[in-house]
Amino acid sequence: MNEFQLIDAFVAAFHPPPPPLGPGDDCAVLPPARALTCVTTDALVEGVHFTRRTFSFEDIGHKALAVNLSDLAAMGARPRWALCALGLPDGVNATELRAVAKGMAALAKVHGVELLGGNVTRAQQLSLTLTLGGVVPPGRQPLLRSGARPGDVLYTSGFLGDAAAALHLASHRRPVPRALALAQRRPSPHLAWGLAAAPFASSAVDVSDGLVQDLGHVCAASSAGAELERVALPLSPTLREAVPPPVAQRLALSGGEDYVLLVSVPARRATAFERAVAKRHLDAHRIGRISEVPGVRVDGLPFRGPGGFQHRP
Ligand SMILES: [Mg+2]
Incomplete structure (x- = not known):
């Protein structure tokens, strides 16, 4: 041809x-x-x-x-x-x-x-x-990485770590559950969620290189820091079943290729935001807060693990 x-x-x-x-x-x-x-x-x-x-x-x-x-x-x-x-x-x-x-x-x-x-x-x-x-819908401004302020609540639009778990399991020659394989090969972009979040969010980024890395971009652009809690990381039931909790948490924090959205919402608007998202039958997972201390902290300690995703097949 x-x-x-x-x-x-x-x-x-x-x-x-x-x-x-x-x-x-x-x-x-x-x-x-x-x-x-x-x-x-x-x-x-x-x-x-x-x-x-x-x-x-x-x-x-x-x-x-x-x-x-x-x-x-x-x-x-x-x-x-x-x-x-x-x-x-x-x-x-x-x-x-x-x-x-x-x-x-x-x-x-x-x-x-x-x-x-x-x-x-x-x-x-x-x-x-x-x-x-x-x-951008008329009358709205595009969401930027630079608008997060200390006290803002952090949410993701979906589960973290599934795509990275598919690579992790394959590299250990273990069977890859279908849901995790699909997360890596067929990510679903969260467009409706982004539009629903736009009236409430102070900042947004899509998580493509790993939560800590992409959140780090938001913190740098906003001259702020962030506090995450391990127990609040949104892990899918399939991921919880496939790997032990410490591995699941590590993949969720720095695995990459999640293609979910991460937004910050001013605390006084958090309840209205959660209601607006629920009304559209979408999920919002509260994972932490924006803080004044620079850098990303997990359970109160600076995150020392891998900063994020290195592109691999
Ligand atoms: Mg991006």
């Missing part, structure tokens, strides 16, 4: 919007936005973020989009459009490329993302570099 046939095979999965917005011209044309647009870009690279031994082609397409959507969720933005640059090694055929597109298109449909353009190039390994745009 030549380059143009490969592009056609990929784009066919997306039901592109009519001109001038659809792909096929020299530039993508963005839809008009009456509010601030958040733009993010992130790559998924074979051998760094995934291997074809453990990921299906559909998993690869899903995850490449999911990690970018998670960044939009953290800003309190509604996703709108995507550009996709593909690096294709020799030997990837049209069927496999269609499977990548299918995995991506299914998630794009769920979140209303239109593929507006992209690029294909030959490469040493399979890679997908996506650029996504999303719009």
Whole structure:
């Protein structure tokens, strides 16, 4: 297949919007936005973020989009459009490329993302570099890392450590429960949660490199610190069953690839926030507080463990 046939095979999965917005011209044309647009870009690279031994082609397409959507969720933005640059090694055929597109298109449909353009190039390994745009709802400001203040309550939008546990178990040649494998291969970006949290949150970040590391970014940007409690770490029932408590806590604190949101909420708004989230049938896990002492402390002690996630397949 030549380059143009490969592009056609990929784009066919997306039901592109009519001109001038659809792909096929020299530039993508963005839809008009009456509010601030958040733009993010992130790559998924074979051998760094995934291997074809453990990921299906559909998993690869899903995850490449999911990690970018998670960044939009953290800003309190509604996703709108995507550009996709593909690096294709020799030997990837049209069927496999269609499977990548299918995995991506299914998630794009769920979140209303239109593929507006992209690029294909030959490469040493399979890679997908996506650029996504999303719009902040009118009258709102994007959520930033810099707004946390001492006394604010910290919440996550979901369980921590599941994806890291999948890698941990596989590296010890132990069976990986399906729920943990899916957490790593098919993360679900928490867009509805980000929109629900936006009116209440003073800061937000998505947890992609490990809780302590990403919370550390919030603390640095906000000139503050944070206190976490081990007993409050949200651990899934599957994770609790799969590994002993100290391992589960370590994976939750610094494992990475969680793709849940972490927000700070001023204490006086915490109850209203919890109610608003519950009304949408979403979970908010209270994990600690923002403090004046710089750095991240766990059970009152400075966190000395690994600072976070080193990218591995
Ligand atoms: Mg992020």
